[in-house]
Amino acid sequence: MNAATIRDGYNFAYLDEQTKRMIRRALLKAIAIPGYQVPFGGREMPMPYGWGTGGIQLTAAVIGQDDVLKVIDQGADDTTNAVSIRTFFKDLTGVKTTEKTREATLIQTRHRIPEVPLQADQILIYQVPIPEPLRFIEPSEVETRKMHALEDYGVMHVKLYEDIARYGSIATTYAYPVRVNGRYIMDPSPIPKFDNPKMDRIPALQLFGAGREKRIYAVPPYTEVLSLDFLDHPFEIQRWDETCAICGSDHSFLDEVIMDDQGTRSYICSDTDYCSQRVQQEAVA
Amino acid sequence: MISQEPLLQVKNLTKLYAPEKGCEAIDFELYPGEVLGIVGESGSGKSTLLNCLSGRLIPTAGEICYRNRDNQWLNLYALSEFERRRLLRTEWGMVHQHARDGLRMGVSAGANIGERLMAVGERHYGDIRARGLQWMQDVELDIHRIDDKPTTYSGGMQQRLQIARNLVTHPRLVFMDEPTGGLDVSVQARLLDLLRNLVTHLDLAVVIVTHDLAVARLLAERLVVMRHGHIVESGLTDQVLDDPQQPYTQLLVSSVLTP
Amino acid sequence: MYVAVKGGEQAISQAHKLLAKRRRGDTAVTELSVEQINEQLPLAVDRVMTEGSIYDRELAALAIKQSAGDLVEAIFLLRAYRTTLSRLYTTDPIDTGKMQVERRISATFKDLPGGQVLGATFDYTHRLLDFKLLAEGPIETGQSASEQTSDNPADSDPLLMSRVLPMLEREALLVEEIDDGAPPADITQDAPSYPCDRSARLQSLVRGDEGFLLALGYSTQRGYGRNHPFAGEIRFGDVELCLTPDELGFTIEIGTLQVTECEMINGFSRLPEGEIKFTRGYGLAFGQSERKCMAMALVDRALQADSYDEERTSPAQQEEFVLSHCDNVEASGFVSHLKLPHYVDFQAELELLRRLQNKKSVVSTSQEKPA
Numbered sequence: 002m003n004a005a006t007i008r009d010g011y012n013f014a015y016l017d018e019q020t021k022r023m024i025r026r027a028l029l030k031a032i033a034i035p036g037y038q039v040p041f042g043g044r045e046m047p048m049p050y051g052w053g054t055g056g057i058q059l060t061a062a063v064i065g066q067d068d069v070l071k072v073i074d075q076g077a078d079d080t081t082n083a084v085s086i087r088t089f090f091k092d093l094t095g096v097k098t099t100e101k102t103r104e105a106t107l108i109q110t111r112h113r114i115p116e117v118p119l120q121a122d123q124i125l126i127y128q129v130p131i132p133e134p135l136r137f138i139e140p141s142e143v144e145t146r147k148m149h150a151l152e153d154y155g156v157m158h159v160k161l162y163e164d165i166a167r168y169g170s171i172a173t174t175y176a177y178p179v180r181v182n183g184r185y186i187m188d189p190s191p192i193p194k195f196d197n198p199k200m201d202r203i204p205a206l207q208l209f210g211a212g213r214e215k216r217i218y219a220v221p222p223y224t225e226v227l228s229l230d231f232l233d234h235p236f237e238i239q240r241w242d243e244t245c246a247i248c249g250s251d252h253s254f255l256d257e258v259i260m261d262d263q264g265t266r267s268y269i270c271s272d273t274d275y276c277s278q279r280v281q282q283e284a285v286a
Numbered sequence: 287m288i289s290q291e292p293l294l295q296v297k298n299l300t301k302l303y304a305p306e307k308g309c310e311a312i313d314f315e316l317y318p319g320e321v322l323g324i325v326g327e328s329g330s331g332k333s334t335l336l337n338c339l340s341g342r343l344i345p346t347a348g349e350i351c352y353r354n355r356d357n358q359w360l361n362l363y364a365l366s367e368f369e370r371r372r373l374l375r376t377e378w379g380m381v382h383q384h385a386r387d388g389l390r391m392g393v394s395a396g397a398n399i400g401e402r403l404m405a406v407g408e409r410h411y412g413d414i415r416a417r418g419l420q421w422m423q424d425v426e427l428d429i430h431r432i433d434d435k436p437t438t439y440s441g442g443m444q445q446r447l448q449i450a451r452n453l454v455t456h457p458r459l460v461f462m463d464e465p466t467g468g469l470d471v472s473v474q475a476r477l478l479d480l481l482r483n484l485v486t487h488l489d490l491a492v493v494i495v496t497h498d499l500a501v502a503r504l505l506a507e508r509l510v511v512m513r514h515g516h517i518v519e520s521g522l523t524d525q526v527l528d529d530p531q532q533p534y535t536q537l538l539v540s541s542v543l544t545p
Numbered sequence: 546m547y548v549a550v551k552g553g554e555q556a557i558s559q560a561h562k563l564l565a566k567r568r569r570g571d572t573a574v575t576e577l578s579v580e581q582i583n584e585q586l587p588l589a590v591d592r593v594m595t596e597g598s599i600y601d602r603e604l605a606a607l608a609i610k611q612s613a614g615d616l617v618e619a620i621f622l623l624r625a626y627r628t629t630l631s632r633l634y635t636t637d638p639i640d641t642g643k644m645q646v647e648r649r650i651s652a653t654f655k656d657l658p659g660g661q662v663l664g665a666t667f668d669y670t671h672r673l674l675d676f677k678l679l680a681e682g683p684i685e686t687g688q689s690a691s692e693q694t695s696d697n698p699a700d701s702d703p704l705l706m707s708r709v710l711p712m713l714e715r716e717a718l719l720v721e722e723i724d725d726g727a728p729p730a731d732i733t734q735d736a737p738s739y740p741c742d743r744s745a746r747l748q749s750l751v752r753g754d755e756g757f758l759l760a761l762g763y764s765t766q767r768g769y770g771r772n773h774p775f776a777g778e779i780r781f782g783d784v785e786l787c788l789t790p791d792e793l794g795f796t797i798e799i800g801t802l803q804v805t806e807c808e809m810i811n812g813f814s815r816l817p818e819g820e821i822k823f824t825r826g827y828g829l830a831f832g833q834s835e836r837k838c839m840a841m842a843l844v845d846r847a848l849q850a851d852s853y854d855e856e857r858t859s860p861a862q863q864e865e866f867v868l869s870h871c872d873n874v875e876a877s878g879f880v881s882h883l884k885l886p887h888y889v890d891f892q893a894e895l896e897l898l899r900r901l902q903n904k905k906s907v908v909s910t911s912q913e914k915p916a
Contacts, residue, residue, distance in 0.1 A: 047672040075655065085669040131767065140768040140859075151368045155375070155405025159390070162397045162404065165411055166433050167815060231411040259657040264712040269655075392856045437856070 008092045014061040015093045020044055024062035024217070028208060031219035036181030037149070038132050043215035053086055054212030056109045056128035060090065063124065063208075064107060069097045071105035076113035076254065076271035083111070100274050112175075114196040116253045116275040119205035121222065127190040129211040132218060134178045134188040154186050157229055165234055174239070179226050186229070187218065195238045195254045200226040243268040248279035291353065293318045293459060293491050294339075299348035301338050306514040309335040312348070314510060314520065318458065321485055321492040323506030323523065325499060325538070331515035333463065336495045340380050340461040341370050352377075355458070375405050379452030379460035383467045385444030388451070389436045395422065395447055396432040402455045421450040426480060442473035446480070453484065462494040466501055478504050499539065503527055511535050568613040582606040591803075591832025592616060596873065597623030598733070598752055599630075600802055600831050617754075621874050627733075637787045637796065641806045641829075642711075645783040646704045648833075652776040653810060659706035664781065665833075709778035710808045710825065719810065719823045739865040740851075746868060750844060751829060753871030755837045761861040762843030770847045770859030773812030774826065781805040781833050805830050807838035811846045814853040824853060 007013060014021070020042075027041035046054040064070065070090055074083040078100040086109060087098050099105050102115040111128040119125060135145040138156045148154065157178055164172040177194035181187045189197060190209060200207060200220060207220040220226060230236040244251045246267045253275060255268040270276035294316040302308040309331035316322050324332045337343035339350060341362055350362040354377060362370065374380070382388035389398050399421050400414040408414055415432075422429045425446040436444050445465060452460060465481065466474040482505060485492055496502055502509055502523065509526045511519040511534070519532040530536045569576065583590055583606040593605040597620040605623060612618035648664025651657055663669075713719040730745035732752075737745065750758065765772055783801040790797075807828035815821050826846030828838035847861040860866060870876060 049672075077655075080655075081661075081663070081669050085671070089671055136768045137771050151371050153371060153405070155401050158404035158409075159393055159397045159401050162400055162411065162414065163393050166394055166396055166415075168821065172813075230409075231414075232409050233412050256655045258655055259709075259712060262658050262707045264715055271655075392858070435854075 007095055011093055013066075013094055014064050014090065015046075016044065016058065016061045021062040024058055027217045028059070028062065028219065031208070031217050032206070032221050034185075035220055035224050036185030036187040036218060038216040038218045041215055041217050043212050046212065048085070048089075050213035051130055052082060053109070053111055053128040055210030055214075055217075056111070056126050056212075057086060057089070057210075058212060059126045059208050059210040059217065060107060060109050063126075064090065064094055064096060066094070066096060068106045069099050069104055070094075071099050071102065071108045071274075072110075073108065073113060073115070073272075073274075074111040075256070076115070077273040079273060101278075102272075102274050112191050112193075113254070113271060114192055114199045116270075116272045117278075118199075119203055121204035123205040125205055125207045127192075127207065127209045129188065129190045129209045129216075130213075131176075132188055132209065132211040132214050132216040134176075134186050149185060152184070157186055158231075161229060161231065161234075165231070171230065171234060171236075177236075178229050180229060181220055181226055182224050187220075187226075189226075193239060193254060194228065194236070197226070197228045197236070198238065202226070241268060245270045245276060248276045248283070250276070250279060292316060293320075293353055294493075295351040296339070297349050297351070299335070299338060299345050299350060301334055301343060301345040302515065303334075307331075308515050309338070309512070310515045312517060314517070316459075316491055316493065318491055319489045320508065321490075321494065321506045323502035323509045324493065324495045324512060325497065325502050325509060326512035327538075328497060330512040332495045332512050334515075335512070336461055336463055336493065339493060340378070341374055352459070375402050376455055377458050379455075379457040381445070381448050381452055381460060381462040381465045383464040385436065385441070385448050388448040389444060391435065391437050394433045394435055395427070395439070398436060398447060398451050399454050402451065406455060417454060418450075421454055422447075424453075424484070425450045440473075441469055442477060445469065445477055449481070449484070453488065453490075456488070457490070459491045459493070462492060464496055464498075465494070466496075466498070474501075481505060499527060511538065564613075568611075577610060579603060579606045579610055582609050588833060589614075589616060589619075591830070591834050592755060592837065593619045593623060594832055595830040595834050595837060596620045596752055596754065597627070599623050599627050617873050617877050621877065624874050634788055634790060636799070637789055639784045639786060639802065639804070641780065641784055641804065642708050643705065643784065644780055644804075644806075645801075646706050646780055647782040649704075649706055649778065649780040649782075650776070651709050651778050653778075654709065657709060657712075659704060662704065666835075706780070708780075708808070710810065713777075713810070713823065717820070717822065720816065720825060722825070722827070737868065739868070741864070741868065746848060746864065747827065747829075747841075747845065749868045749871060750841045753841070753868075754873035754876065755834070755840065757871050757873070757876075758840040758844050759836060761847070761867060762840035764859065765843050765847050765861045770850070770857075770862045771812075772824070772826070772843070772846045774843055774846065775810045776839065777808045777810035777825070779805070779807045779835060779838065781835070803832050805832065805834050805838045807835070807842045809839070809842035809846060814855075816853075824849065 012018070016024075023042055027039045031037065031039045043055070044058060046057055048054055048057065060070070070087065072078065072083045072087040072090070074080040077083065078087075090096065091098055102108065102117045102119075106122060107124050107126065108115065108119075109126045109128070114125065133142070133145055135148055135156070138160060139145050139148065161171050161173070164170065173194065175193045176188055176191040177197055179187050179189050179197060179200065189200060202223050202225055204222050206222055209218045211217070228236040239254070241255050243255065245253065245255060247269050250270055254271045256271045258267050258269060259265070260267055292315040296312055296314050299312040300310045302310055312335060314322070324335060326332045334343065338345045344363060352360050352362060352373070354360055354373075360373070365373070380388065390401070396415060396418040399418040400408075403414050403417065418432055419429050422432060427443060427446050427450070431439075436447055439447060466477055469477065478501060484490065485505070492505070494502070494505055506523050509520060509523045510517050511526065511532070513534050519526060519530065519535045526535060527539055530539050583602050586606075586609065589609055590602050590605045593608055593616055594600055594602065597605060597608065599605070604626065605619070608619035608622040609616065611622060646659070646662060648666065649659065649662045651661065710719060714721050730742055730748065732745050732748045737749070764770065766774070781803070783803055785798050786800050786802050787796050788799050789795065809826040809828070811824040811826055813821050813823045824846060826842035826844075826849075828841035828845065830837045830841070844861055844867060847859070848864050848867065850857045850862040855862070857863060
């Protein structure tokens with residue numbers, strides 16, 4: 002990469018080096034205490050809050066000239082927000098970008114974990130809207146910080162109990178709370194609970210950035226991530242009776258698309274790279 | 287019934303907001319299975335004392351020692367907040383005057399009872415629910431209302447639920463702050479009856495704060511009379527109420543119409 | 546010797562002259578025309594029309610010019626003018642399902658009939674100041690962009706598209722909005738009474754201040770009255786406005802309106818009948834007013850707390866609080882009235898405080914004396 006590929010007047014990856022160092026220091030702390038939310042001096046970014054400013058700041062802080070960047074939103078590389086963020090980093094770093102999960106060294110994601118298992122040399126960066134898993138039970142930050150400090154987590158199961166009492170089963174389908182390394186309760190960001198098992202003891206480093214709420218947290222490689230549940234109502238992931246209309250997959254997360262005004266539905270892989278890799282392999286075979 | 291070694295020892299406990307406001311130089315002991323009443327007018331310092339005893343208000347001087355299930359003596363305010371909170375949701379209980387302070391009004395009765403179980407690691411929904419139902423029965427609540435929110439309960443029912451929510455982890459020591467305050471007389475009588483049975487049945491030690499001498503007489507074995515932040519008289523309930531020694535206690539007792 | 550100010554009349558007339566001068570700015574710079582405001586500040590015009598409750602781009606643009614860009618003042622001007630208009634007819638309800646769509650997005654389905662049509666939007670722009678706009682000159686214009694996921698080719702013609710939420714209604718996955726046929730309330734004719742019905746509530750929200758509703762909507766997302774929203778559909782375009790006068794007995798089209806509509810799909814709930822369905826919130830505004838519409842839909846849903854047996858613990862769920870404070874003409878009027886003279890009341894307080902202080906100093910001196 003050379004400086005000429007970067008937009009005039011801007012530093013490599015938009016943020017100044019001081020800010021990047023500040024973020025990296027917060028990241029080190031986050032990695033040292035898995036699942037703990039580290040406050041950081043989040044900056045205004047040229048995208049609106051809630052559109053991935055936390056993830057973008059993390060990516061900006063860790064990206065180097067040799068990195069290969071993949072950006073997905075809802076699992077897809079071609080969704081508007083993914084396109085927008087990828088373009089931003091292309092403009093401001095000149096690094097190589099890819100749609101292939103296996104080729105990427107950095108993957109910034111909103112709402113999904115790729116279907117292909119991640120490797121030791123990869124970093125997955127999650128965009129997080131609300132980092133506090135206790136927020137919807139206890140709105141006060143003062144109180145939730147104390148609850149985390151004292152491991153006072155009984156209320157999390159109260160929520161699950163209420164679900165079962167009301168609906169017969171746990172009714173949380175995304176942003177399903179997890180316990181990290183046997184200690185902190187963590188919000189995995191609004192990924193479907195389908196993806197929760199993919200966080201558990203994986204070789205890749207997982208970083209989480211919440212821009213508006215100014216929090217960073219992390220799951221180091223090979224760290225235990227368990228989804229909360231009851232012994233007699235164990236954690237389960239979503240399943241579909243249908244298969245992907247493009248690649249025929251019967252084990253990936255499927256998006257529902259509406260085909261006509263009568264509401265005819267079809268299902269396709271949410272992970273577009275996974276889907277097209279399968280189609281290519283099929284063609285070769 | 288009362289064993290040799292106390293459960294709770296209070297030594298020179300002081301928390302003053304101003305001279306004679308709060309409590310000062312309080313000493314007493316509480317034995318397993320014993321019910322101690324703290325009586326006095328409003329402003330006498332009995333609520334401050336209860337808040338200090340139940341781990342919710344740090345005293346300025348003195349200490350509170352508690353002998354736990356493993357027979358170890360714990361100095362309440364030398365414990366970390368983590369240990370103190372744990373004690374509060376396992377071996378101790380707290381019944382508030384206003385159910386709103388002691389219940390989660392936004393979740394069902396069953397969840398209210400189950401919360402303490404879940405907080406100490408109970409992870410079997412069926413068991414938690416079964417124990418919720420059992421406790422609803424024990425405090426004479428309609429088990430068909432286990433999924434209703436406390437907001438739909440009457441005042442007396444809310445107090446019963448609060449009691450069940452506390453007793454579900456089988457605490458050894460329960461603090462009660464005017465548990466029958468604000469209830470109709472007939473509802474009060476039934477609740478007192480229930481409390482008395484539970485206390486005997488479960489061999490609970492109780493510290494109960496009340497301004498109502500009738501409640502004290504019915505529940506407490508021993509009484510502590512407070513005035514201006516100090517204990518002015520203490521002893522067996524019948525003794526204190528039938529033969530008060532101090533002028534203030536005499537005044538207090540005589541101001542109540544005898545039935 | 547000081548003489549108390551009289552000459553109020555003269556002062557006011559001087560102030561108005563200064564205001565006119567201030568509004569005009571440097572006369573060496575060309576004067577801004579109402580037409581320019583209408584054409585080049587269309588989103589400001591849209592907001593003023595919505596909260597000012599008149600659909601008239603020219604009048605709204607005039608109000609913006611007259612108020613020197615103070616939009617709350619412009620809304621006030623439009624409302625004041627609205628009062629003078631006589632009501633001749635009530636139009637038929639608009640049908641947003643027949644909208645000529647310029648922009649339509651759904652955050653709940655990746656693809657759907659008609660596709661995702663981005664249209665003109667700030668979304669996905671990188672907020673980097675474009676210094677090219679400092680220089681005057683022609684700028685490139687594009688055609689309305691439809692997302693690549695769409696089956697429809699990019700195409701600048703407005704489109705007819707069926708609404709998203711009825712598809713969920715048909716599968717009984719979403720609570721239905723049912724027209725009970727009752728005549729809607731008219732909050733401009735009758736004083737509010739709480740709790741008020743849905744039509745009165747929605748009318749108040751449409752006229753409500755965008756910033757206030759935005760903050761309330763945001764607070765629900767942060768946990769103060771959370772309602773698990775998904776932007777089921779946001780659409781913007783032209784709808785026909787029709788009238789069926791009694792004396793004619795048939796419907797005539799009298800023009801078109803530009804409106805933005807937001808239908809929010811919210812977390813599911815068990816209904817009194819026992820079924821479990823998604824719930825919903827609704828937002829509508831004149832012109833392209835997406836932020837307003839979305840905030841309105843969030844607050845509309847928050848205000849339905851009672852219907853779904855939810856605890857009303859947060860500001861956004863308090864109907865009386867929200868509706869009685871959301872109107873910026875009322876709010877701005879009452880806050881600004883503090884600038885009016887309050888000499889008399891203040892004098893009364895001043896006198897009392899002095900008296901109390903004197904009394905206290907008398908008491909304390911008398912106490913000190915023996916020492």
